[in-house]
Amino acid sequence: MAQQAELLAPAGSMQAVIAAVRTGADAVYLGTQNFNARRGAENFDEETLKRAVGYCHARGVRVHITLNTLVSDAELPAALDTLRHVCALGADVLILQDLGLAALCRACAPELPRHASTQMSVQTPAGVALLKELGYSRAVLPRELTKEEIAKLRKSTDLELEVFIHGAQCMCVSGQCYMSAMLGARSGNRGLCAQPCRLAFSAGAPGRHDLSLKDLSLMNRLQELCGLGVESFKIEGRMKRPEYVAAAVKAARNALNGTPDPALSAALEAVFSRSGFTSGYYDDCRGKEMFGIRRKEDVTAATGKVLSALARLYDKETPRVPVTFYLCVLDGERPSLTARAGGKTVFVSEDVLPEPARTKPLTEEALRERLEKCGGTPFYADNVEIELDAGLSLSAATLNALRRNALEELEKSLSSVKSITFTDVQMIPKEKIAPALRALSAAEVRDGKSPGRMPENPDKKRPECPAFHVYVENDHQIPTDLSHVENLYLPLNFKENSVENVKNRVHCLGVTIPRGIFGETAAVENALRRARRFGIQTALCFTLDAVAIAKNCGMDVHTGFSVNVFNSISAAVLEDLGVKSITLSPELSLAQIAQTRTRVPRGVFAYGRLPLMLTRNCPVRNVKSCRDCKGESELTDRLGVRFPVRCKLGCSEVYNSRPLVLSDRLREFAALDFLALSFTTETREEADAVLRAYREGAPAKEPFTRGLYYRGVE
Secondary structure, three states: OOOOOEEEEEOOOHHHHHHHHHOOOOEEEEEEOOOOOOOOOOOEOHHHHHHHHHHHHHOOOEEEEEEOOOOOHHHHHHHHHHHHHHHHHOOOEEEEOOHHHHHHHHHHOOOOOEEEOHHHOOOOHHHHHHHHHOOOOEEEOOOOOOHHHHHHHHHHOOOEEEEEEEEOOOOOOOOOOOHHHHHHOOOHHHOOOOOHHHOOEEOOOOOOEOOOEOEEEOHHHHHHHHHHOOOEEEEOOOOOOHHHHHHHHHHHHHHHOOOOOHHHHHHHHHHOOOOOEEOOOOOOOOOHHHEOOOOHHHHHHOOHHHHHHHHHHHOOOOOOEEEEEEEEEOOOOOOEEEEEEOOEEEEEEOOOOOEEOOOOOOOHHHHHHHHOOOOOOOEEEEEEEEEEOOOEEOOHHHHHHHHHHHHHHHHHHHHOOOOOOOOOHHHOOHHHOOHHHHOOOHHHHHHOOOOOOOOOOOOOOOOOOOEEEEEEOOHHHOOOOOOOEEEEEEEOOOOHHHHHHHOOOOOEEEEEEOOOOOOOHHHHHHHHHHHHHOOOOEEEEOOHHHHHHHHHOOOEEEEOHHHOOOOHHHHHHHHHOOOOEEEOOOOOOHHHHHHOOOOOOEEEEEEEOOEEEEEOOOHHHHOOOHHHHOOEEEEEEOOOOEEEEEEEOOEEEEEOOOOEEOOOOHHHHOOOOEEEEEEOOOOHHHHHHHHHHHHHOOOOOOOOEOOOOOOOOO
């Protein structure tokens, strides 16, 4: 049998930590009060985090800290303070999404391993290779991967891989969802997703829930996953009750041990599922069977009686730490006990002397039996060595006190803080700082400011009409008038005559790599090679996967909005990778955009229907075939609002119901180098009208949104 993977459990509270550890978790992941993707959980302040780390370490359990949200320039000092506390308390791992924060962590705490959060959306061998280049030691993979794709990733890298095996799964690929942010300013990338997708969104008759997936469960596939060489099995659920954590961890541990418990599995499904579980992505069987909602009967199944039964799974301490005892009972000497576990050794003795035995003298067998009674502690006697003089007697109370005191001291020793070196930014020699940070002074990082690239003369009047970077979904949308269009990006499957018509009319002609790639790396590489044959040297990349693939194909790389650049250091990381221009995150406010500086041209998504979701399971297929849909359909929410759906490269994009329009607000974005205009549902005539409005600074006439630039996100 292949070596078993780490079993990694969620913990949104101290009770959940206890539940996870007592039911067999090898590691837990949890968040502080800020900068974690489950800010709605109870989470941990400095005192409870110290308690959690100590409790886990005393029992041989690792602690992964989630700093897996996007962080603005102004928030970087607070994020560094959080990192300082994490290092002081001796946590084992950081889970990170933000490229800039990860770069700071690498500089300030290089000894602390960094895991790339699933929020980074990395799906391909090229993307995983890029993560290794950036200094990550593990990739947390998307839930949407198939068994074959996981196996291919495993063969492509020696980076550790972590796979979700149980829990809720979003309709959207993690890190690529903007629905909650756009509809209610609560960002999933900032840990406050309001889950609007669980409401009614219909691809057909009203009242359907075509964006709500069943919960994931691969409990019966864990031995198979072990065979693939995956290093870590992750259970989702930091927002859930300790009883859920206990049931899920125990079920997974049973499965790994080859002793599945059908009754426990049934209870887990009855109490904590949406119409049951699914393994559709893993099995490459996507379709309507993967969809489900939390029904009334699912809620009523979570009765007090059932929860009480699950709570009993963790009501007692589980002996999981092997200890070696060395007991010394010698004539005329105080009895002593040495205990060793986890690299720690303690010594205790009792202030009494053994007496001559009147009837039944002590034996090694009787003493061993007494020391092996470690019940109620996290320890079990793995080895007992005894030095005993013949004919002696010692009370049971004395022996029990020796064992109890030794184990208490051992637990204290194991839970003691072993801090990790944290170096303040201003104390790091410049030559030891990653290239992304060399342009930043210590004070600027510490104060949440960065110089970046400012206009040469801030008082100089900028052109009334900015440069445009235009994306089109198909060749029929290419605008007639391309004046002020600096970069024009065609779809990967562009037509030859389109290139001939426009290649001499714009400064830069490129192709767009879709957000969803997964197992289609070869198709993307072939398309990029075709583009180069037509003289196209530039690729617009919306994920790190696309950045890596484009670089490997020798393309000039420009990044789109969904690379999620939220601060100046993230931009600098991309610049060090050779990126030529950067589109900032659409979740930044206008004030935050002003703080975010770059050394290459920077812009924002300034027109179009922002893609709210990237999904590998098309919601429209629940009611119609691909032949009937032809890749262009829509969803309708409970209020009758319509959201276009478009398919590309095997994935679906759900677009906002209204286009984002800034044509009459251009002065407020004048410090930017370009504005990105995206045409999805528009005709060529409509694209011409939009460009004309932006050139003239005219207001929008149809219903529109300003996006999040004036609202920001929580």
